[in-house]
Amino acid sequence: MAGQKHRIVRLKGRSRCAFTNTSKLADKEIKTALRAVHSELSLDRVVVHFKTMGERRWSFGRAYAGIPGVMNRRGLSIGEWDYLITIAVDDDPIRWVHTLAHEAKHIDQYRQRHYRGRGREAACNAFADWFMRECWSGA
Numbered sequence: 832m833a834g835q836k837h838r839i840v841r842l843k844g845r846s847r848c849a850f851t852n853t854s855k856l857a858d859k860e861i862k863t864a865l866r867a868v869h870s871e872l873s874l875d876r877v878v879v880h881f882k883t884m885g886e887r888r889w890s891f892g893r894a895y896a897g898i899p900g901v902m903n904r905r906g907l908s909i910g911e912w913d914y915l916i917t918i919a920v921d922d923d924p925i926r927w928v929h930t931l932a933h934e935a936k937h938i939d940q941y942r943q944r945h946y947r948g949r950g951r952e953a954a955c956n957a958f959a960d961w962f963m964r965e966c967w968s969g970a
């Protein structure tokens with residue numbers, strides 16, 4: 832099972848992120864969201880996998896403090912990538928962007944070596960709420 836080939840997205844400040852997309856989202860929507868989030872929190876060297884939601888009601892994300900050994904790497908150069916985010920996408924056009932912003936904040940916490948302690952989830956939710964309110968006008 833090789834998995835889908837990654838697409839590389841050029842971001843501001845010579846940064847790059849990469850994604851795969853097996854969800855119903857258009858790649859263009861994804862790129863718009865990645866660039867919008869990156870303008871607030873770095874997504875440099877971050878890989879994002881967009882998948883289709885199973886039975887879950889809400890979009891569901893996870894941020895990894897590293898690249899898992901079993902991750903699909905098609906189209907990626909070894910050593911150029913530091914973090915993985917996975918996002919399961921449902922039909923709600925807002926929710927997946929909120930989840931992306933939330934997980935981007937977790938990546939920022941990893942970069943700051945803020946791995947544990949109180950308030951991590953609250954900080955991610957606060958950032959995502961703020962992002963949706965102040966920065967996001969749709970893909």
Ligand SMILES: [Zn+2]
Nearest residue numbers: 933937952955
């Ligand atoms: Zn979280």
